[in-house]
Amino acid sequence: MKIIKGDKVKIITGKNKGVESTVMKANPRKNQIIVENVNIATKHVKKDRLNQGGIIKVEKPINVSNAMLMCPKCKKPSRVGYTIVDGKKYRICKKCKELLVLK
């Protein structure tokens, strides 16, 4: 998957369109990512011995195609390609050709 945990992304569609945030979790099998403060759902938690209860906020996964990677070099939302350098696979920013580590 072209977007991985720790990446900065820009949301390009949906109710959080335009938001820039960090990927907290990536699920390549489902093509989904969880982005900090994006696609928030509120969940009601009952009060019990262990927690206070009330309303908590949780990020719900979004499809990876709803986000674009913010290139750390050119600071723009960019399309990502792949390249091999010395036998190692990297992502590459299609705008500035910066190599981006693929964990």
Ligand SMILES: [Zn+2]
């Ligand atoms: Zn770039």
